[in-house]
Amino acid sequence: MKTTETPAPLPAESGSAVTRTAAPAKGRPREKREGAVLNVFSHGVLVLWAFMVVLPLLWAVMTSFKDDDSIFSSPWALPDKLHFDNWARAWTDANMSDYFLNTVLVVGGSLIGTLVLGSMAAYVLARFDFPGNRFIYYLFVGGMSFPIMLALVPLFYVVNNMGLLNTIHGLILVYIAYSLPFTVFFLTAFFRTLPTSVAEAAFVDGASHTRTFFQIMLPMAKPGLISVGIFNFLGQWNQYMLPTVLNTDPDKHVLTQGLVQLAASQGYKGDWSGLFAGLVMAMLPVLAAYVVFQRQVVQGLTAGALK
16 A cells, blocks of 8 residues: 555646646747737838838939939839939039038038037036026927927027028028037936046046046047937938028028929929939938948937936
8 A cells, every 4th residue: 555655646746747837838839929920010010111211212213313204104113224414414404512512511510519519518417516407408408399480580580680691600500509409408318327437537637627528528428429410410401491591592502492492493394303313312411321320329329318
């Protein structure tokens, strides 16, 4: 009896052990299936979204190498040959070279001014406590919620009274003021994530506040500067409302104004191939900037969000 009773519990224990281990094993395939379905669904949405974004861009590039007859007769077909004269005609006859140069001057100057002034203001707001610190910070934050349409009329009179209407430097100053709220808001959160020990060590070594900022803190904030610089570049390069109101001189038009003028002057017998070539010209710098600095943009966003 002892020999038969002693092994009796073993099958039960082994059976119970098997059932304990088998229960989660049955749940794992279900979890894997659910995860696979969710993965396929998310990837499908991303592929669909990428298709919706990339297809118009590719179609615009393809159409810029067609002639006018092919654009209307076979809009989705590949060009029979590459008509590079469309780009040359848009660059010279449509004055896209002048518009491009004006845009580079305005965006380049405003981008440098925005990053320099915005980083200095954000560093002070993030690192120093003084009366009115939070008020100034929320004043910048409130500037992001103020619609620019409400300020167009008073802004026009202010710029006109200062003698800056229809000037490149006047448009640069307006772009800087327009981009500062978001720049200060973004970089303030980024500077708060940087370690204070490095700045304290610089102060101990006798470095001034100016030297500490430009030689130590500003290089450490490079990912954040690149991220906010890309966002400002996109917004300023594609800006249309401000130059339309403040820059009515045809010789100082920017790319957005030039493209609208080119499209409006065509009528029913227009140079559509030249218009698409000019459109691609205006689009390429934005795509190139994002492709080159894509990794830095992601780094800046994640570094500014985590502390």
